[in-house]
Amino acid sequence: MKFPYSETVLEHFKNPHNVGKIDNPDGKSMEGSPACGDMVAVYIKVEPKTKTIEDIKFESYGCASNIATGSIITELAKGKTLDEAKKITWKQASDALGGLPKIKAHCSVLAIEGLRAAITNYEEKHGLVKKRVPTTVETIRKRLRKVMNPLAGLDLVRTNLVKDIQKNNGTVRVAIDLPRNHQFAPAIKEEIDEKIEPLWDVKEVIVDFTD
Amino acid sequence: MQEKRIYLDNSASTRLDERVLEAMTPYFLDTYAVATSEFAYTQGIEAREALDEARVSLAKALGAESEEFVFTSGSTESSNMALKGVALALSEKKGKHIIVSKIEDFPVLQSAEALERQGFQVTYLEVDVDGLVDLEVLKKAITDKTILVSIQHANQEIGTVQDIAGIGAVCREKDVLFHTDATHTFGRVPLNVKRLPVDLVTVAAHTIHGPRGIGGLYIRKGTPLAKWMDGGFQEFDLRAGLENIPGAVGFAKAVELITVEENKQLRAMRNHAISRILKEIPDTVLNGHRSKRLPHNVNISFHYVEGESITLHLDIHGFAVSTGSACFSRSLQGSHVIYGIGGDHERAHGSIRITLGRYNTMEDVDAVVDTLADVIRELRKISPLGKNKYGEEV
Numbered sequence: 356m357k358f359p360y361s362e363t364v365l366e367h368f369k370n371p372h373n374v375g376k377i378d379n380p381d382g383k384s385m386e387g388s389p390a391c392g393d394m395v396a397v398y399i400k401v402e403p404k405t406k407t408i409e410d411i412k413f414e415s416y417g418c419a420s421n422i423a424t425g426s427i428i429t430e431l432a433k434g435k436t437l438d439e440a441k442k443i444t445w446k447q448a449s450d451a452l453g454g455l456p457k458i459k460a461h462c463s464v465l466a467i468e469g470l471r472a473a474i475t476n477y478e479e480k481h482g483l484v485k486k487r488v489p490t491t492v493e494t495i496r497k498r499l500r501k502v503m504n505p506l507a508g509l510d511l512v513r514t515n516l517v518k519d520i521q522k523n524n525g526t527v528r529v530a531i532d533l534p535r536n537h538q539f540a541p542a543i544k545e546e547i548d549e550k551i552e553p554l555w556d557v558k559e560v561i562v563d564f565t566d
Numbered sequence: 567m568q569e570k571r572i573y574l575d576n577s578a579s580t581r582l583d584e585r586v587l588e589a590m591t592p593y594f595l596d597t598y599a600v601a602t603s604e605f606a607y608t609q610g611i612e613a614r615e616a617l618d619e620a621r622v623s624l625a626k627a628l629g630a631e632s633e634e635f636v637f638t639s640g641s642t643e644s645s646n647m648a649l650k651g652v653a654l655a656l657s658e659k660k661g662k663h664i665i666v667s668k669i670e671d672f673p674v675l676q677s678a679e680a681l682e683r684q685g686f687q688v689t690y691l692e693v694d695v696d697g698l699v700d701l702e703v704l705k706k707a708i709t710d711k712t713i714l715v716s717i718q719h720a721n722q723e724i725g726t727v728q729d730i731a732g733i734g735a736v737c738r739e740k741d742v743l744f745h746t747d748a749t750h751t752f753g754r755v756p757l758n759v760k761r762l763p764v765d766l767v768t769v770a771a772h773t774i775h776g777p778r779g780i781g782g783l784y785i786r787k788g789t790p791l792a793k794w795m796d797g798g799f800q801e802f803d804l805r806a807g808l809e810n811i812p813g814a815v816g817f818a819k820a821v822e823l824i825t826v827e828e829n830k831q832l833r834a835m836r837n838h839a840i841s842r843i844l845k846e847i848p849d850t851v852l853n854g855h856r857s858k859r860l861p862h863n864v865n866i867s868f869h870y871v872e873g874e875s876i877t878l879h880l881d882i883h884g885f886a887v888s889t890g891s892a893c894f895s896r897s898l899q900g901s902h903v904i905y906g907i908g909g910d911h912e913r914a915h916g917s918i919r920i921t922l923g924r925y926n927t928m929e930d931v932d933a934v935v936d937t938l939a940d941v942i943r944e945l946r947k948i949s950p951l952g953k954n955k956y957g958e959e960v
Contacts, residue, residue: 360878368875375947388911389910389912392872394951414948416870416871417872418874418891421872
């Protein structure tokens with residue numbers, strides 16, 4: 356019988372590694388939301404001299420690919436320095452899992468983001484981050500690369516759905532090349548809001564669809 | 567992987583009953599002629615008789631005359647035929663306004679949306695927390711341009727059974743045609759068109775251990791309906807296409823095999839499942855009405871966990887169930903029904919539907935509830951929700 360998931364994914368889904376919470380973690384993050392159907396929390400303990408991840412744990416509210424990716428990235432990150440761990444990509448995680456279905460990419464990207472956010476959280480707390488830089492159209496475009504186009508299983512930018520990006524003071528306007536009543540429009544809008552709104556100098560996000 | 571697999575998704579499709587298969591077989595192997603050639607040769611006459619007999623028996627089950635029952639390829643076609651057929655017949659004469667509920671199944675919803683794109687106005691009626699349509703709201707939505715109200719008999723996901731007598735009475739009073747999608751109630755919940763003021767009824771065989779690819783549409787005598795499947799003159803010149811005689815025979819047999827006892831047993835299993843889950847698993851909520859409910863439908867949301875993970879774990883243990891989670895669907899959209907009854911994303915993503923059928927036993931129900939309790943406990947252990955609740959600062 357053919358499952359959409361590989362044996363390795365199923366193994367990690369059934370028996371996920373490094374599950375749970377770390378008390379008084381040195382860095383932690385919570386990515387995603389119940390709205391997009393997936394959430395992941397990552398906790399890290401860092402050895403201060405070598406900046407190595409001594410311990411890492413995760414929690415997941417999500418589907419099998421989210422749980423399995425959480426499990427595999429914690430395995431990949433353990434023992435690595437923060438700089439090394441930051442460079443772990445979705446591709447590496449996916450390869451280590453024997454591949455993930457395309458349509459599930461966004462659920463698993465979340466785990467990678469969780470790991471990176473936990474590292475950023477540590478860096479911010481320990482004064483390792485440079486000053487806040489103002490958001491540019493390029494920053495927004497970069498973030499939109501993390502929003503999936505469910506039609507293709509690839510991101511919005513790569514699939515040419517982003518027609519225009521404008522930033523005016525605190526207002527960000529994104530034009531998406533899909534009709535307003537398209538079945539994926541509400542989900543895409545929600546995900547764009549989630550990715551852009553947290554930027555420190557963004558107050559409002561407007562997503563325009565076509566008529 | 568467990569040896570014995572227990573199928574609990576009987577609203578999606580059902581196992582064919584052997585007796586249905588037996589009734590159908592001769593119409594594949596012996597009497598395979600076209601029913602319309604009744605003046606030509608013996609096989610054609612036999613085929614015609616079989617088709618007529620099936621029609622009489624199905625019409626009777628609905629309290630209808632046999633000329634009021636048209637065979638289709640299934641409930642999707644039946645509902646398309648009802649909505650588009652009435653729209654085509656009445657748009658010039660009366661108006662272009664149609665009313666449906668927000669939680670209809672896709673054949674009705676998408677037909678309404680397709681008509682909307684062609685210039686019809688569609689009102690999507692809100693439902694209450696149990697999924698019920700408010701008759702007063704319906705009354706107010708009807709205008710002198712309204713040509714059709716289409717409200718399902720029971721919901722495909724949460725199992726809520728609508729007051730179609732009340733809805734039909736409102737439609738009669740306002741002189742508007744009424745279609746109901748009875749895909750999930752036919753055979754399971756009484757429905758008699760002699761007593762109920764309905765004009766069009768969608769039914770299908772695949773939900774009652776009959777074959778798929780066969781359904782029907784009840785059309786009350788005198789109901790204006792334009793033909794939109796063109797070709798031959800079959801089905802009283804309302805639906806062209808070679809008659810599916812084995813399907814029709816199987817459909818009639820499937821209906822004949824349903825007993826009052828069986829529906830009672832389904833209801834007992836349903837009640838047992840619901841009360842055990844609500845009692846034994848904390849932070850759960852029943853979706854749909856507690857008593858105005860399909861006898862075989864259980865739909866429950868489990869807080870803090872996601873449905874695809876639940877279904878996959880259950881599958882590993884040998885149980886087939888369905889979920890309203892976005893992750894489970896190809897569209898990556900959470901259930902429109904759960905949103906329609908006011909549920910949030912978490913409630914949609916964590917909803918599990920168990921639908922029972924002829925081949926399920928009380929032991930199956932106990933087994934799935936036991937496993938479900940374990941699976942939910944394990945998934946909650948690894949979930950960041952629940953323990954921290956929402957919005958914990960990180």
